[in-house]
Amino acid sequence: MLLQIEQISKRFGSRDVLHDINIHLAAQETVAIVGVSGTGKTTLFNLVAGLDQPDTGRVLLNDVDITNTTGHVGYMFQKDLLLPTATIVDNVALPLRLKGMSKRAAREQASPAFARFGLDGTQHLYPAALSGGMKQRAALLRTYFMHKPLMLLDEPFSALDAITKRDLHLWYQQMREELKLSTLLITHDIDEAILLADRIYLVGNTPTTVLDELVVDRGNTSLAEFELTPTFAATKRQILQGLAML
Numbered sequence: 454m455l456l457q458i459e460q461i462s463k464r465f466g467s468r469d470v471l472h473d474i475n476i477h478l479a480a481q482e483t484v485a486i487v488g489v490s491g492t493g494k495t496t497l498f499n500l501v502a503g504l505d506q507p508d509t510g511r512v513l514l515n516d517v518d519i520t521n522t523t524g525h526v527g528y529m530f531q532k533d534l535l536l537p538t539a540t541i542v543d544n545v546a547l548p549l550r551l552k553g554m555s556k557r558a559a560r561e562q563a564s565p566a567f568a569r570f571g572l573d574g575t576q577h578l579y580p581a582a583l584s585g586g587m588k589q590r591a592a593l594l595r596t597y598f599m600h601k602p603l604m605l606l607d608e609p610f611s612a613l614d615a616i617t618k619r620d621l622h623l624w625y626q627q628m629r630e631e632l633k634l635s636t637l638l639i640t641h642d643i644d645e646a647i648l649l650a651d652r653i654y655l656v657g658n659t660p661t662t663v664l665d666e667l668v669v670d671r672g673n674t675s676l677a678e679f680e681l682t683p684t685f686a687a688t689k690r691q692i693l694q695g696l697a698m699l
C-alpha cells in the first residue's frame with residue numbers, strides 16, 4: 454500500500470474534528486475523500502502532508518511512518534497560489550529550485566513538460582496572463598515537479614467554471630495514465646469524485662469519521678461518456694444517500 458492513514462483522530466481545543474479515520478491508497482490509484490464543507494477534509498490533508506500533528510494515529514507512506522513530518526508528498530491547494538511576480542516557468546520550476554538547482558537548470562528541466570500540460574508558449578508569461586484552467590494546469594505541473602510518490606489535491610478544480618472544469622477532468626484522467634500518478638483528492642464536488650476516483654471515501658458526522666467506501670467501476674467507458682451512464686447515476690445516488698442528502 455502506498456498510503457495508509459491509520460486511526461487518525463484530531464481535536465481543536467474541546468472540539469473533536471476527526472475521529473478514528475482509516476484510509477488507504479495503492480500506487481497509481483486516485484482516491485477521493487468527499488464530505489460536506491467543514492467536516493475536516495483540509496485538516497486531514499494537513500495531517501497527511503505533515504503540516505499538523507494528529508492526537509492519535511499515524512500516517513504511513515510505503516510502510517514508513519511519516520506522521521508529523523513534511524516533504525514526503527506533493528500537494529496543491531484550491532487556489533493555484535502561483536507567485537504573481539514570477540514567470541510561469543519559474544513558478545513551475547520552484548520545487549526544483551528549492552532542491553538547490555540553479556535557475557537555468559531548473560528552467561531547462563521544467564520547460565519540456567509544458568507541451569504535455571497544454572502550456573507550451575506560456576513559459577515567459579506571468580500568471581495574470583493565463584486563464585483559470587491554464588493556471589490550474591501550471592499549479593499541477595509544479596506539484597508534479599515536487600517529484601513525490603503521492604499527490605494531495607485539495608479542491609483543485611473547484612474555482613473553475615463548469616466547461617473548463619470538465620475539460621480539466623478529461624485532461625487529468627489522461628495525465629494520470631501517462632504519468633502513473635497516485636492521487637488523494639479532496640473534494641465536495643460529487644460528480645468530480647465519481648469521474649476521477651477509483652475509490653471514494655465518504656466522510657461526515659460529528660466528529661468526522663468514514664461513513665462509507667465506494668469503488669467506482671467505469672469499465673471501458675470513456676470519461677466523457679461515463680457521466681451519462683446508469684452506473685454514474687447509481688453511484689451518485691449511493692453517495693447522496695451516504696451523506697444523508699437524499
Ligand SMILES: Nc1ncnc2c1ncn2[C@@H]1O[C@H](COP(=O)(O)OP(=O)(O)OP(=O)(O)O)[C@@H](O)[C@H]1O
Nearest residue numbers: 465466470488489490491492493494495496497641
Ligand atoms: N487550527 C484550527 N483551530 C481550531 N479549529 C480549527 C482549526 N482548523 C480547522 N478547525 C475547525 O475544524 C473544522 C474542520 O475544518 P476543515 O477546514 O478541515 O474542514 P473542511 O472539510 O476542509 O471544510 P471546507 O470544505 O469548507 O474547506 C472546522 O470547524 C474548523 O473551524
